[in-house]
Amino acid sequence: MINIGIPSKGRLRNDILKIFKKNKLNLISERGERDLLGSINNITKVKILYLHAREIVERLGDGSLDLGFSGYDLLKESEIITQKKINVIKKYNFGKANLVIAVPDPWIDVQTVADLEEIAFEFKDKKKKRLRVATKYPNLTREFLFSKGVTQFKIVGSLGATEAYPFTGSSEIITDITSTGETLSANNLRVLKDGLILKSEACMMRSKSALKSSILNKIVKLLSKN
Amino acid sequence: MKSKNLSEKILKLVKSKGFKYIDLPSVVEANHIVQRSGENFRKFIFSFIDQNGSELCLRPDLTIASCLRYLENNLRGKEKIFYSGQAYRKSNNKKDSIIRNQIGFEIIGSKDEKNDDKEIINTAIKSLSDLSYSTGTLKIGNIEIFNLLISKLDIPKRWKLRLSRHFWREDYFNDLLKRLETNSDVDPTIVEVDKKRYLKMLKDNQQTIFAGRSIKEILKRFDNKIKDPRGTSKGKNVSKIIKEFLKINCPINEAGEKLNFFFKKNKINLVVDQKYFPTSLNKIHKLNVEFSASFGRQLEYYTGMVFKIDIKLKSKNINVINGGRYDKLISDLGSKKQVPAVGAALNLNY
Numbered sequence: 001m002i003n004i005g006i007p008s009k010g011r012l013r014n015d016i017l018k019i020f021k022k023n024k025l026n027l028i029s030e031r032g033e034r035d036l037l038g039s040i041n042n043i044t045k046v047k048i049l050y051l052h053a054r055e056i057v058e059r060l061g062d063g064s065l066d067l068g069f070s071g072y073d074l075l076k077e078s079e080i081i082t083q084k085k086i087n088v089i090k091k092y093n094f095g096k097a098n099l100v101i102a103v104p105d106p107w108i109d110v111q112t113v114a115d116l117e118e119i120a121f122e123f124k125d126k127k128k129k130r131l132r133v134a135t136k137y138p139n140l141t142r143e144f145l146f147s148k149g150v151t152q153f154k155i156v157g158s159l160g161a162t163e164a165y166p167f168t169g170s171s172e173i174i175t176d177i178t179s180t181g182e183t184l185s186a187n188n189l190r191v192l193k194d195g196l197i198l199k200s201e202a203c204m205m206r207s208k209s210a211l212k213s214s215i216l217n218k219i220v221k222l223l224s225k226n
Numbered sequence: 227m228k229s230k231n232l233s234e235k236i237l238k239l240v241k242s243k244g245f246k247y248i249d250l251p252s253v254v255e256a257n258h259i260v261q262r263s264g265e266n267f268r269k270f271i272f273s274f275i276d277q278n279g280s281e282l283c284l285r286p287d288l289t290i291a292s293c294l295r296y297l298e299n300n301l302r303g304k305e306k307i308f309y310s311g312q313a314y315r316k317s318n319n320k321k322d323s324i325i326r327n328q329i330g331f332e333i334i335g336s337k338d339e340k341n342d343d344k345e346i347i348n349t350a351i352k353s354l355s356d357l358s359y360s361t362g363t364l365k366i367g368n369i370e371i372f373n374l375l376i377s378k379l380d381i382p383k384r385w386k387l388r389l390s391r392h393f394w395r396e397d398y399f400n401d402l403l404k405r406l407e408t409n410s411d412v413d414p415t416i417v418e419v420d421k422k423r424y425l426k427m428l429k430d431n432q433q434t435i436f437a438g439r440s441i442k443e444i445l446k447r448f449d450n451k452i453k454d455p456r457g458t459s460k461g462k463n464v465s466k467i468i469k470e471f472l473k474i475n476c477p478i479n480e481a482g483e484k485l486n487f488f489f490k491k492n493k494i495n496l497v498v499d500q501k502y503f504p505t506s507l508n509k510i511h512k513l514n515v516e517f518s519a520s521f522g523r524q525l526e527y528y529t530g531m532v533f534k535i536d537i538k539l540k541s542k543n544i545n546v547i548n549g550g551r552y553d554k555l556i557s558d559l560g561s562k563k564q565v566p567a568v569g570a571a572l573n574l575n576y
Contacts, residue, residue, distance in 0.1 A: 104437040106441070107439065109448035149395075172438045173437065
């Protein structure tokens with residue numbers, strides 16, 4: 001049996017479903033739209049699993065999915081050991097979003113990551129605290145900040161509504177995924193000039209331990225056309 | 227080091243120099259480590275959560291464990307201590323062992339800094355006497371000289387702090403030098419826009435806090451940044467001076483002379499006495515003694531004299547001892563007072 005993972009909700013799910021449809025792969029679920037299991041019409045031995053986009057990456061990593069669709073950001077955020085077990089086959093032209101660093105807009109003296117580096121040391125030396133960064137992407141954030149000289153900070157894990165953190169006293173700055181930047185500016189945050197951590201888009205990924213199957217190869221080929 | 231015998235001999239020797247043996251806990255609070263070394267250091271530590279939710283980690287380094295002991299036991303005054311055991315650290319390099327066997331010795335809380343530096347180096351050299359190495363090098367550096375040089379250069383204060391902060395991270399430091407040589411870091415168009423905002427914010431309540439920073443604080447820094455811009459030509463010259471400084475490498479007895487020549491040539495108001503260095507002998511036992519201005523970058527916590535000993539053992543080059551002064555480590559870990567400290571660690575993994 002070949003297992004294929006598709007995001008269970010959101011825009012990413014809809015966009016992925018579209019490319020299946022476009023390539024005449026008809027997805028069916030016995031119990032309707034909310035069913036988390038499905039199959040492809042007229043193709044046996046393929047199971048479709050509707051999962052959280054983050055979980056799709058994990059399941060590709062442990063080999064319980066053979067093929068999966070998720071965001072490039074989520075792949076890069078996963079542990080190295082997971083990333084090593086996954087090949088990106090196709091980057092799509094949708095699901096585009098950037099992971100960025102944003103600071104409170106009133107911090108007019110902070111325009112670049114270099115400014116942030118100074119502020120981080122000010123927090124440490126003068127306030128005896130560490131600058132707190134709220135994020136759903138601790139790994140990518142930590143690596144990026146460190147590579148830019150910001151070594152003194154503390155990650156605050158966030159599960160959502162990260163934009164509110166600086167104004168509720170939970171963190172000073174954030175990193176978050178954004179496509180237009182509207183949510184950020186609506187929440188009085190500003191992206192740093194050189195604050196782009198990662199460009200992301202929807203991807204088709206294959207587990208390195210995926211079954212060797214001509215059906216799978218055929219599906220991959222079809223869906224690679226975009 | 228294969229022979230247990232040898233490590234016992236070394237411990238005996240260190241003890242004979244008046245150092246007191248101490249036991250150190252294997253597990254320390256992760257917070258201490260991250261607090262001092264920054265979030266990225268998490269990558270290297272083995273951490274776990276205890277039943278109360280506190281994050282603990284295997285000691286990544288014996289020096290930190292020893293400084294924590296000094297701090298947590300409210301010790302005061304001079305202590306000469308030594309210890310041996312394993313430190314645990316993750317590594318990206320497959321060849322590195324995650325378990326590092328070390329012997330360390332330290333002088334903590336003594337104000338006689340120059341003599342202590344000498345004593346640690348001498349003990350380090352003596353501790354090698356039972357190893358049958360053919361040749362070797364004792365390399366000495368000093369981060370204080372670098373920081374003094376930076377303080378005398380013609381660049382904005384924020385750049386001085388930045389260069390000092392990042393001396394120990396070679397790649398990023400080189401990036402900084404590159405940036406210093408090229409564009410200025412204040413963008414004139416953005417400044418115009420923000421100036422309007424600045425004037426508006428001046429009228430607001432200066433005590434208002436945005437994400438931990440008051441308006442007063444924000445405007446002050448904005449003001450400093452604009453009033454203290456950095457010119458490209460000056461930056462180029464400063465970068466040239468720093469690069470030239472970092473190339474200084476010579477037998478230790480020429481260090482003072484070489485440095486003073488360099489300072490004079492670049493019109494920097496600094497003089498270093500040869501006595502400033504812990505030794506002026508170019509050869510001690512089988513070791514060639516060198517000064518290197520760029521040396522001392524492997525650890526963030528060194529603040530003054532730094533040294534390392536590499537020896538040739540069975541035709542392999544081995545870094546056997548690393549040491550130096552870390553006067554800010556104990557205060558960084560939470561002490562209200564600065565406590566001078568100098569020490570060295572003997573690597574037993576070979």
